[in-house]
Amino acid sequence: MAKRDNAVDLVGLLSVEGQDLAATWVREVSGSLKGRVGTAELDRELRELYDALLDALRQGATDVHADQMSEVRALLTELSRNRARQGFSPSETAVSIFALKRVLEPLLQEGSADDVRAYLELGRVLDGLGLFTIESYSQTREEIITAQAEQLLELSTPVVRLWDGVIAVPLVGTLDSARTQVVMEKLLQALVDTGSEQAIIDITGVPAVDTQVAQHLLKTIVAARLMGAECTVSGISPQIAQTIVALGIEFDDIVTKASLADALKLALRRSGVDLVAHEGAQR
Amino acid sequence: MSERIPILRIGETLLVSVQFDLEDQMVLNLQEDLAQQIVDKSARGVIIDISALEIVDSFVGRMLAAVAAISRVLDARTVVVGMRPAVAITLVELGLSLGGVDTALDLEKGLAKLRQSTDSALR
Amino acid sequence: MKAPWTAGEKPQVHSIARSGDLVHIRQAIRALSQKCRLSLVDQTKMITAASELARNTLIYGGGGTVTSGLVSAGNKQGVAAVFEDSGPGIPDVEQAMTDGWTSGGGLGLGLSGARRLVDDFELVTAPGEGTSVTIVKWVR
Numbered sequence: 001m002a003k004r005d006n007a008v009d010l011v012g013l014l015s016v017e018g019q020d021l022a023a024t025w026v027r028e029v030s031g032s033l034k035g036r037v038g039t040a041e042l043d044r045e046l047r048e049l050y051d052a053l054l055d056a057l058r059q060g061a062t063d064v065h066a067d068q069m070s071e072v073r074a075l076l077t078e079l080s081r082n083r084a085r086q087g088f089s090p091s092e093t094a095v096s097i098f099a100l101k102r103v104l105e106p107l108l109q110e111g112s113a114d115d116v117r118a119y120l121e122l123g124r125v126l127d128g129l130g131l132f133t134i135e136s137y138s139q140t141r142e143e144i145i146t147a148q149a150e151q152l153l154e155l156s157t158p159v160v161r162l163w164d165g166v167i168a169v170p171l172v173g174t175l176d177s178a179r180t181q182v183v184m185e186k187l188l189q190a191l192v193d194t195g196s197e198q199a200i201i202d203i204t205g206v207p208a209v210d211t212q213v214a215q216h217l218l219k220t221i222v223a224a225r226l227m228g229a230e231c232t233v234s235g236i237s238p239q240i241a242q243t244i245v246a247l248g249i250e251f252d253d254i255v256t257k258a259s260l261a262d263a264l265k266l267a268l269r270r271s272g273v274d275l276v277a278h279e280g281a282q283r
Numbered sequence: 284m285s286e287r288i289p290i291l292r293i294g295e296t297l298l299v300s301v302q303f304d305l306e307d308q309m310v311l312n313l314q315e316d317l318a319q320q321i322v323d324k325s326a327r328g329v330i331i332d333i334s335a336l337e338i339v340d341s342f343v344g345r346m347l348a349a350v351a352a353i354s355r356v357l358d359a360r361t362v363v364v365g366m367r368p369a370v371a372i373t374l375v376e377l378g379l380s381l382g383g384v385d386t387a388l389d390l391e392k393g394l395a396k397l398r399q400s401t402d403s404a405l406r
Numbered sequence: 407m408k409a410p411w412t413a414g415e416k417p418q419v420h421s422i423a424r425s426g427d428l429v430h431i432r433q434a435i436r437a438l439s440q441k442c443r444l445s446l447v448d449q450t451k452m453i454t455a456a457s458e459l460a461r462n463t464l465i466y467g468g469g470g471t472v473t474s475g476l477v478s479a480g481n482k483q484g485v486a487a488v489f490e491d492s493g494p495g496i497p498d499v500e501q502a503m504t505d506g507w508t509s510g511g512g513l514g515l516g517l518s519g520a521r522r523l524v525d526d527f528e529l530v531t532a533p534g535e536g537t538s539v540t541i542v543k544w545v546r
Contacts, residue, residue, distance in 0.1 A: 185447055188368035195388060222380050223371035228364065228387035304432060307425040307461075338432065338450055340457040341519065369450040377454060377519040378505055 022050040028099040064128035080136035097130040159190040166198040166267045172205030180216035198267035202260045204235030234263035295327040328397035334365025344379045351384040364393035417475030452543040455523040458516045459489045467491025484544035492536035
């Protein structure tokens with residue numbers, strides 16, 4: 001039953017009669033966060049955590065991965081997630097936990113040897129909790145970064161409808177293999193969704209292409225052909241034209257036009273639309 | 284004796300709609316049946332609708348190319364319609380670009396393509 | 407390369423003895439790819455690669471088995487399939503991997519094409535000792 005006694009000690013240490021340790025904890029943490037989290041919110045967060053921790057210890061939990069700690073872990077995950085989203089650093093997040101140790105220090109001055117042992121034991125538990133917050137913190141940050149990268153990919157590849165049966169993707173910025181692949185898939189899906197037989201890939205805003213990107217563009221065009229649509233590439237810069245020739249990429253089968261306007265004209269003609277200028281039209 | 288895919292006839296056009304993943308033998312049967320029917324029905328056009336197919340491997344791809352070539356020899360034109368984007372990307376990556384096979388986005392556009400070519404042939 | 411099967415997931419074994427088996431293998435690989443949440447394009451690529459390799463196993467290897475299942479490495483998840491036969495093996499691997507080269511009247515895209523469709527590809531073969539091809543597609 002040694003373990004059980006130990007648990008009681010830890011609980012005793014955290015629940016000194018007549019003292020609101022949780023309040024001291026909140027004050028301590030609030031100082032370190034320099035008021036960037038509202039006191040009321042912090043108070044709620046830490047009190048919940050404090051109660052959950054006491055409960056877990058009462059049930060005999062000895063480290064952060066114990067079954068009894070599940071509530072504590074859930075609260076810590078939420079706290080770390082919030083801190084990560086609000087832009088706090090990992091140390092500012094973990095310090096919330098470590099501050100509890102400092103809160104307990106004054107109590108040791110009049111404590112017995114048992115109290116000191118209990119304090120050290122609790123210290124180990126709190127270290128584990130601190131590390132856990134850092135882990136959840138970095139996990140959240142990674143999720144945020146992945147989500148942002150995906151959003152960026154989505155944002156940077158719009159497929160627009162220029163005319164009935166004519167769609168276009170204006171590409172801007174540096175193309176890498178992953179982005180080109182996303183464009184390829186979006187363009188082909190858009191052909192089906194809009195029932196378009198003509199697609200224009202405008203690369204006026206692309207400063208350079210490498211072999212892989214050029215290959216992806218070529219594959220897109222061949223895939224579109226397999227689906228029954230035709231692609232035109234417009235806005236090839238002189239630099240890119242030189243790259244294509246220098247790399248020896250076969251662009252022979254591909255229809256290219258100098259500008260998006262020319263490509264649109266061609267696409268319209270191919271889909272049976274004639275553009276007629278009215279005589280005496282006002283400009 | 285394995286199952287055969289029905290071939291429908293509308294005027295001078297034969298229509299095949301592939302609705303499920305085919306066994307190799309059925310693929311071969313289809314190629315044979317189409318060649319036979321083009322002659323029997325004096326068809327001028329063939330439409331193969333593959334919009335329900337989730338994958339087309341080199342075996343099916345080869346059949347599509349063969350039917351296109353055979354129909355050309357028999358003075359008919361084959362249009363493959365409704366290939367899904369993921370299937371098209373995969374075929375290109377596989378190295379199968381189906382040169383010589385006419386394609387269209389859907390059945391309606393495929394029929395229009397056939398009509399266009401017979402019209403221009405009559406002119 | 408040993409396929410790093412995900413713990414707790416038992417890989418399934420299908421036999422490749424008749425051309426009708428290819429349909430079942432494609433279904434099995436599709437089910438795995440969906441379970442693993444591969445993107446639609448990646449699913450299609452994986453199923454197509456499996457179809458090509460299963461046909462190779464049947465035609466050139468005289469039949470064999472495919473073992474397929476979920477794999478994981480680090481925090482990556484993926485689908486793997488191992489095609490094995492005890493056929494004549496491939497005497498010249500480099501030649502067999504070349505686009506357009508075929509010994510069986512096909513288009514010669516089976517091996518080289520399948521390799522382009524997947525992320526990991528390993529071919530183990532020797533004359534008279536059968537052939538084993540392992541492919542993996544990872545979730546992006």
